[in-house]
Structure formats: C-alpha cells, structure tokens
Amino acid sequence: MSASCNVHRVQTHALASSSSTAPAATVQHASKLPATYKRLVAKRTGKSFKEVAEVEEVPLPQPGDNEVLIRMSYAGINGGCETFRVRGEHAFAANKAKDTYALGAEGSGIVAAVGAGVTSLAVGQAVACNSAAAFAEYGVTQAVMCTPVDEASAEAVALSLSAVTAAAALEVTAGLKEGEVVLVTAAAGGTGHFAVQLAQLAGARVVAVAGSEVKKKRLQALGLERVINYKEEDLAAVLAAEYPQGLDIVYEGVGGAVRAAIMPQLAPGGRLLQVGYISEYPHMGLDAAGSVEQGLPLSELFWGGKCFELEGGRKVIGQVWPKDVAAIRRCKRRVFQLHREGKLQAWVDESHGFKGVAQIPDAIDYMLQGGHIGKVVIPIQ
Numbered sequence: 550m551s552a553s554c555n556v557h558r559v560q561t562h563a564l565a566s567s568s569s570t571a572p573a574a575t576v577q578h579a580s581k582l583p584a585t586y587k588r589l590v591a592k593r594t595g596k597s598f599k600e601v602a603e604v605e606e607v608p609l610p611q612p613g614d615n616e617v618l619i620r621m622s623y624a625g626i627n628g629g630c631e632t633f634r635v636r637g638e639h640a641f642a643a644n645k646a647k648d649t650y651a652l653g654a655e656g657s658g659i660v661a662a663v664g665a666g667v668t669s670l671a672v673g674q675a676v677a678c679n680s681a682a683a684f685a686e687y688g689v690t691q692a693v694m695c696t697p698v699d700e701a702s703a704e705a706v707a708l709s710l711s712a713v714t715a716a717a718a719l720e721v722t723a724g725l726k727e728g729e730v731v732l733v734t735a736a737a738g739g740t741g742h743f744a745v746q747l748a749q750l751a752g753a754r755v756v757a758v759a760g761s762e763v764k765k766k767r768l769q770a771l772g773l774e775r776v777i778n779y780k781e782e783d784l785a786a787v788l789a790a791e792y793p794q795g796l797d798i799v800y801e802g803v804g805g806a807v808r809a810a811i812m813p814q815l816a817p818g819g820r821l822l823q824v825g826y827i828s829e830y831p832h833m834g835l836d837a838a839g840s841v842e843q844g845l846p847l848s849e850l851f852w853g854g855k856c857f858e859l860e861g862g863r864k865v866i867g868q869v870w871p872k873d874v875a876a877i878r879r880c881k882r883r884v885f886q887l888h889r890e891g892k893l894q895a896w897v898d899e900s901h902g903f904k905g906v907a908q909i910p911d912a913i914d915y916m917l918q919g920g921h922i923g924k925v926v927i928p929i930q
Contacts (some may be wrong), residue, residue: 559886576611578618578662579672583609589652594637594645597832598628599910601635602652602684610689612664617692619676622701624683625655625710626925627739628916638830638854643772652909653684656929657698657705671923675701677709684909687928690761696881707739707788708770709885712895714824715744716880718793718869719800720751723820727752729797730816734807735810736776739924740824742896743884744800745773750892756792758784758807760919763880765894767922785810795819804840804847817861823851832917851890860893896923904928 559682572600585606595601605772612618631652637645640906644650657677660670670676675698680690719725731748734739736757745768756775757768768776777787784807788796801808804826815821826847827840840847842865843857850857854868887893898921903912909927916925 566695570727570759573820576664577660577672578611584663585609586686586698586860588682588688589906589909590649590654591635591644594635596636598631598635598652598913602889604907609687612662612667615666615692616664616689616694617660617664617667617670617676619658619678619688619690619695620661621656621658621683621686621688621929623926624653624929625658625739626909626912626927627654627704627710628832628925629825629827629915631655631913632831632917633852633911637850645655651682651685653682653688655679655706655710656683656688657701657703657709658688658929659701661687668712669693669846670695675705677701677705679710681698684875684906686906696885698885699889703899703924703928704888706926707895707897709881711740712743712747712888712893713877714740714869715747715800717871717877718822718824719747719798720880721871721873721876722866722869723798723822725751725798726751727813728754730754730756730792730794731798731800732756732758732796732811732814733800734758734811735802735825735827736768737896737922738802739921741800741802742768742923743893744890745771746893747797747884748810749773750887753798756788756796758803758811759837762856764922764927771894777808779807782899785813787816798822800824803827803843808840808847813814815859815863817863819863821863821865823847823865823867824869827917827919828849830917897926898923899926899928901925901927905930 587606591601611652634641660674669927676695677698680694681690731753733741733744737759745755745757755773758777759771760780765776765778796814797819799821802825842850850867857865901915912927
C-alpha cells in the first residue's frame with residue numbers, strides 16, 4: 550500500500566474514566582483487592598509534567614460493561630505525550646477546562662477484575678494495555694484495548710504502542726518495500742529501535758541516526774547497513790556521498806537541524822513519516838530550531854495530521870497512523886508474534902532506577918534528557 554494523505558489520528562491515549570457505577574454483582578474479581586489505590590493525576594495545566602502531577606489515593610473502581618480492572622506492573626514513559634497533556638496543548642486542549650485528569654497512556658499488568666460482557670480476558674491474566682490512567686497502581690480500561698501476553702513485563706509495554714507505531718507507519722502508511730533505503734532518526738529510542746528492526750526484516754537497506762557512540766554501538770550490533778552518529782559526523786554530507794540516489798522512507802522523530810539535513814536527501818517518490826519532533830519540544834527552550842514544512846511548524850504538521858506532496862512525488866506525512874483500525878490490529882498481532890519468535894528485540898531502559906507512581910515525574914525528566922536506549926519504562930509496584 551502506498552503512503553496516503555487521507556489519514557486521521559488514532560487516539561490510543563483517550564482518557565478513561567477513573568471509576569464505574571456498574572453493579573458489583575456483574576463483576577468477577579480477584580480476592581484481597583485493596584479498598585483504595587494510588588494514581589497520578591493533574592488538577593490543572595502548567596508548563597511541565599513535574600509542575601502539575603500529583604499523587605492521590607482514591608477508592609478502587611469497579612470495571613463497567615466490557616471493561617477490565619488491571620493491577621499495573623509497569624508503565625511506559627512517553628515524555629512528549631505527557632508534556633503536551635499537562636500543558637493542555639494540541640490534542641489535549643480540553644484539559645485546560647478540567648478539574649482533574651488522569652496521566653499515563655501505556656502499561657502492562659494483571660487483570661484483577663472483569664466487567665459484564667468480557668469474554669476475551671480472565672482474572673489473573675497478564676496483559677499489555679493502551680489506555681489513559683496507566684500511571685496508577687490500578688486502572689480501568691476497555692477490554693478491547695488489552696493484549697494478552699505471557700508475562701506482565703517492561704517489554705510488553707514497549708511493544709504495545711512504540712512497536713505498533715513503527716509497524717503501522719512503515720508497513721501500512723508508507724508501504725515499505727524490499728530493497729528500499731530507510732533512514733530512522735532517534736534510532737536507539739523507544740520507537741526508533743523497533744523501526745530499524747522492522748525495516749531490516751522487510752529486506753530494506755537501513756540507515757540509523759543516533760546521537761552518541763554508545764547508541765551507535767548498540768545499533769551496529771543489529772547488523773544495520775549504516776549507523777551515523779550525527780554529533781560526530783556531518784549527516785548531510787554522509788547521506789549525499791553514500792546515498793546519492795536518495796532515501797525512500799524516513800522515519801523521523803527529532804526535527805530541528807537533524808530533519809533539515811535529511812530533507813534534501815528524500816528521493817523522488819520518497820515518504821517522510823513525522824513520528825515526533827523531540828528537539829523542538831518545550832523542554833528544549835526557546836532555542837529550538839523550529840522546523841517548518843510548507844509554512845507550517847512541525848507541531849502543527851504532527852498534531853494536525855497534515856500531509857504534503859512535494860516536487861517529484863515526495864510526501865511528508867504528519868499522520869502516520871492508518872485510518873484502517875483492522876490494519877493497526879494486524880500490526881499489533883504481528884509485533885507481539887515477532888517478539889515471541891525472537892525476531893524482534895524490545896529494548897527497555899530502567900537504568901533511571903525510579904519506581905512507583907510518585908517517581909514517574911522523575912522518570913519523565915530522565916526520558917526527556919535523551920540519554921536513554923530503548924523504551925523508558927518504570928515499575929509501578
């Protein structure tokens with residue numbers, strides 16, 4: 550399938566209710582559940598996650614129809630998503646008018662209770678989930694948002710959103726083909742390390758871009774065609790000299806000067822997938838490069854789901870999620886299966902040493918500093 554501009558943003562992080570009024574008689578639950586639990590919420594918007602996030606202890610909710618209650622074991626750290634959530638910007642603008650809103654978007658844990666109508670999951674089952682309120686000891690979410698896994702692990706968290714993003718963007722939206730030249734920025738990051746592996750599995754020629762020698766060596770161990778440390782090498786010069794035919798697909802999550810060096814190397818018919826722009830996030834301050842595409846800042850390209858076709862049939866795609874939900878589900882099944890078969894590595898970073906709901910803001914600051922390798926994950930309990 551070729552890349553398309555007719556796509557819309559899939560909100561995997563829509564806020565879930567913190568409680569339900571479903572009658573307890575409809576719920577199957579584990580024994581010895583606590584009466585209360587701790588969760589991370591914000592009661593206003595502000596400049597940063599740490600400024601507004603606070604721990605509160607509230608009564609344990611019951612899952613409603615088609616919902617499950619999950620005892621969270623691990624939560625994924627998505628610094629960009631959570632930053633814009635607490636700032637009330639872009640997709641999270643409604644948060645400015647809310648008294649309280651939950652935090653977190655991805656996790657793994659054990660099903661502690663199931664509501665009426667749930668037949669796909671059972672109490673005691675390990676799952677990975679995409680839902681709001683993952684920064685909590687327990688969370689209620691729709692059963693359909695959960696993926697059964699062998700173990701509630703940090704790797705399951707990484708696969709549940711970051712790997713699926715890479716698969717959906719490359720394989721569905723961009724229509725990745727064998728033999729194409731695929732460049733991935735932030736290649737040692739939470740979604741980038743999946744993108745390079747999936748492109749490699751598809752028979753592509755993979756170029757990885759990273760910002761340190763430690764990251765470069767970790768990526769080289771995957772056997773990629775080329776790994777570039779853009780802080781030590783002239784990125785634009787390397788690409789022009791070594792890939793004069795251009796780049797067929799760019800999986801781009803950095804923005805700024807890195808993106809500026811890559812854009813001229815996009816081949817005719819090439820597709821640039823804008824999966825983020827971390828060098829221009831608010832934590833970088835006013836000196837961020839501020840990339841612009843067709844007169845539009847990258848923030849608007851990304852959050853607005855815009856798509857531009859440039860000269861030579863080149864496409865810049867700000868909405869990397871396909872509108873076909875069934876295709877996204879296929880991608881999810883595929884990445885979990887590849888991981889089970891040992892064909893797809895899930896790199897997780899817990900080197901920050903933080904644990905528990907109260908230390909999530911510190912883990913987010915760690916992720917935003919950019920030194921991590923793989924998906925930053927925090928144990929909840």
